Amino acid sequence: MITIIILGAGNVAKHIYTAFTNQKSVRIIQCYNRKGVSIHKDQKKENITKNLRDLIEADIYIIAVSDDAISEVSDNLPFTNKLIVHTSGSVPMLSMNSVNRRGVFYPLQTFSINSTIKYSTIPFCIEAEKDTDRLLLKKLALILSPKVYDISSEQxxxxxxxxxxxxxxxxxxxxxxxxxxxxxxxxxxxxxxxxxxxxxxxxxxxxxxxxxxxxxxxxxxxxxxxxxxxxxxxxxxxxxxxxxxxxxxxxxxx
Amino acid sequence: MITIIILGAGNVAKHIYTAFTNQKSVRIIQCYNRKGVSIHKDQKKENITKNLRDLIEADIYIIAVSDDAISEVSDNLPFTNKLIVHTSGSVPMLSMNSVNRRGVFYPLQTFSINSTIKYSTIPFCIEAEKDTDRLLLKKLALILSPKVYDISSEQxxxxxxxxxxxxxxxxxxxxxxxxxxxxxxxxxxxxxxxxxxxxxxxxxxxxxxxxxxxxxxxxxxxxxxxxxxxxxxxxxxxxxxxxxxxxxxxxxxx
Known part of the structure; x- marks a missing residue:
């Protein structure tokens, strides 16, 4: 079982929530966003927080916020040495704070056309500082799609x-x-x-x-x-x- | 029953043959091309000619030859006052010889990817000098596809x-x-x-x-x-x- 926490309330955050919510090998144990709003109809209120200090322990923290806010969110996390990943196509992995283990979990798709997306066709671009983290992210992506690629920040x-x-x-x-x-x-x-x-x-x-x-x-x-x-x-x-x-x-x- | 004769041996000619060959309301009664070659495996030899003078009587003569050759083929037809149409996207209808009734039967598609084309998704652009001819061409196109449009040479x-x-x-x-x-x-x-x-x-x-x-x-x-x-x-x-x-x-x- 991989436990994840989703940070953000935009399109990508919502789609990642929807994609993982019915997967048996993944549990979304908490969500954070500044306003503390629900991002999915099945979400329990007690699992939503608007305070980064309330974040609990998880295998992966997925920062799905706007490009400009990624670095700031990573700076304000109240822990160290956890696996934090962002979901952006254009932000370098190393722009996040180095007190945590960093990675990228980037679904290359336009998430706008409608809500019913065939996740199995989406390519996921994976990157991580540590090889064990990279393998965990790969495992997570493979739950949704067979199309998983190792892609460096430069690529x-x-x-x-x-x-x-x-x-x-x-x-x-x-x-x-x-x-x-x-x-x-x-x-x-x-x-x-x-x-x-x-x-x-x-x-x-x-x-x-x-x-x-x-x-x-x-x-x-x-x-x-x-x-x-x-x-x-x-x-x-x-x-x-x-x-x-x-x-x-x-x-x-x- | 609409009887047609196909002139030409290229991609478009072959695709038009294939498209109409199993339609009950259409009969391809003859094919012409310069070399007298077969353009479909089910074609009978006696229905192929390499001589324009041998062309028999039909409701519609479909000139599916290269753009440059359309006008010349229309000039060499051994009859007058028949409905002749070309299949080109860029040749004006009136570039064909005026001794016959002229029209256009243009399937807007790239006919190259493979041989199994879903004809029902292809838009057909129709034009004719006479309204009765236009309606006949429309009827012919509607056999293959619901997407039939009246499009002038200029359009x-x-x-x-x-x-x-x-x-x-x-x-x-x-x-x-x-x-x-x-x-x-x-x-x-x-x-x-x-x-x-x-x-x-x-x-x-x-x-x-x-x-x-x-x-x-x-x-x-x-x-x-x-x-x-x-x-x-x-x-x-x-x-x-x-x-x-x-x-x-x-x-x-x-």
């Missing part, structure tokens, strides 16, 4: 940049597609299946091999016609730079 | 540009994410679930509302750190322009 910060490309920037391209459609009274939903296919394809094919379109074909006639169709300068600029980027990427490999 | 060319953004450019961002990962010995598969989620999200949420990340938050500290982490100038350039584009898009809406 995690790189992963965060890569995630900006494949998530934030990709979503922005969907926005631009949506704009272009609505400017011409075309329902954006026509493109939904293509978008799903684009995302699915790279799970079976390297994205470099999945690249298609006028840019990689160097089909200049189409490229010129597309630039002519685009109305906004910002759209033209994106089109031009992304086309150049595809062509230089592809050119190098020849 | 179709715009849709093609939007598709470049959400498909070609998006895939390129996946390539960049893959690059960043492999430069740092991180398995790209860690990002697969996030990519699927990103694509799924916009089917339930407008992409503008789904936008997250340091750019929209104007989190300059993170933006600077990310630019510092990126090694290649081309990556930095993309990061900078996409960030600016998100910020100006968001700024306008405030």
């Amino acid at each position: 995690r910060s790189v992963l965060h940049v890569a995630a900006v490309f494949v998530n934030n920037f990709t979503n922005h391209l969907f926005s631009v597609g949506n704009q272009i459609c609505s400017e011409n009274e075309i329902p954006f939903e026509i493109l939904h299946p293509l978008i799903q296919e684009t995302a699915k394809k790279i799970t079976v094919l390297d994205p470099d091999k999945a690249q298609t379109g006028p840019a990689i074909r160097k089909d200049n006639k189409t490229l010129q016609r597309h630039l002519h169709i685009l109305k906004k300068d910002s759209q033209k600029e994106l089109y031009t730079l992304l086309t150049q980027s595809i062509q230089s990427n592809y050119g190098k490999k020849l | 179709r060319s715009v849709l093609h540009v939007a598709a470049v953004f959400v498909n070609n450019f998006t895939n390129h961002l996946f390539s960049v994410g893959n690059q960043i990962c492999s430069e740092n010995e991180i398995p790209f598969e860690i990002l697969h679930p996030l990519i699927q989620e990103t694509a799924k999200k916009i089917t339930v949420l407008d992409p503008d509302k789904a936008q997250t990340g340091p750019a929209i938050r104007k989190d300059n500290k993170t933006l600077q750190r990310h630019l510092h982490i990126l090694k290649k100038d081309s990556q930095k350039e993309l990061y900078t322009l996409l960030t600016q584009s998100i910020q100006s898009n968001y700024g306008k809406k405030l």
